[in-house]
Amino acid sequence: ITKEQDALMKLIVEAYNKHQIPQDVAKKLLQEQYSTEENFLLLTEIATSQVQVLVEFTKNIPGFLSLDHEDQIALLKGSAVEAMFLRSAQVFSRKMPEGHSEVLEERIRKSGISEEFITPLFNFYKSVGELHMVLEEQALLTAITILTPDRPFVKDQPAVERLQEPMVELLKKLCVLQHPQEPQYFARLLGRLTELRTLNHYHAEMLTSWRVNDHKFTPLLCEIWDV
Numbered sequence: 001i002t003k004e005q006d007a008l009m010k011l012i013v014e015a016y017n018k019h020q021i022p023q024d025v026a027k028k029l030l031q032e033q034y035s036t037e038e039n040f041l042l043l044t045e046i047a048t049s050q051v052q053v054l055v056e057f058t059k060n061i062p063g064f065l066s067l068d069h070e071d072q073i074a075l076l077k078g079s080a081v082e083a084m085f086l087r088s089a090q091v092f093s094r095k096m097p098e099g100h101s102e103v104l105e106e107r108i109r110k111s112g113i114s115e116e117f118i119t120p121l122f123n124f125y126k127s128v129g130e131l132h133m134v135l136e137e138q139a140l141l142t143a144i145t146i147l148t149p150d151r152p153f154v155k156d157q158p159a160v161e162r163l164q165e166p167m168v169e170l171l172k173k174l175c176v177l178q179h180p181q182e183p184q185y186f187a188r189l190l191g192r193l194t195e196l197r198t199l200n201h202y203h204a205e206m207l208t209s210w211r212v213n214d215h216k217f218t219p220l221l222c223e224i225w226d227v
């Protein structure tokens with residue numbers, strides 16, 4: 001790893017660590033009662049704080065704020081679902097204090113999300129958990145997801161590629177260093193990004209079904225997902 005790559009990685013990891021899901025949201029998971037309505041409100045709070053964390057992280061990605069402003073918005077809106085599921089998968093499989101993830105799983109299952117989405121969601125959580133990603137890999141993979149050049153409405157795709165490429169190169173090197181016994185580990189990480197893209201479709205269905213049942217969203221979620 002070169003000096004520049006080490007500096008880039010430190011910046012990304014620092015940005016990733018700077019913003020965590022507020023503890024009060026995690027605490028509520030155990031306290032609130034178990035009605036579908038209450039579960040939905042909790043998930044709304046979780047999603048809203050996840051998106052706030054995502055926006056803050058993105059602003060700290062070196063070079064992001066130098067991109068065309070409309071492209072910055074297009075990248076955020078285009079990657080919010082994937083970045084949110086990537087982070088919630090990591091929180092779910094790692095950071096949760098004992099027993100929290102079972103409670104969160106139960107609340108997700110009973111929040112009005114249709115079964116056809118629940119299965120792929122927990123399959124994804126499981127496949128991320130099995131990778132046992134280190135923090136650097138999680139942070140880089142999230143930044144790589146956000147800096148995907150071919151999101152809808154991105155005008156200057158080469159500018160985004162110029163930011164994403166060094167991150168992919170760095171992640172590749174990291175994987176070789178962190179998992180020498182597993183040469184295909186980097187490919188497995190990128191495979192998670194492909195699985196993530198399939199969740200976009202399910203997520204859109206989830207939002208629509210909640211909307212038609214007149215569930216209210218927060219202004220931030222309405223803005224980022226055009227609902």
Ligand SMILES: Nc1ccc(C(=O)O[C@H]2C[C@H]3CC[C@@H]2C3)cc1
Binds near residue numbers: 043045047088203216
């Ligand atoms: N009013 C809403 C509530 C929750 C979501 C959402 O995407 O929830 C995600 C966050 C984690 C829990 C369920 C999924 C993963 C979207 C709109």
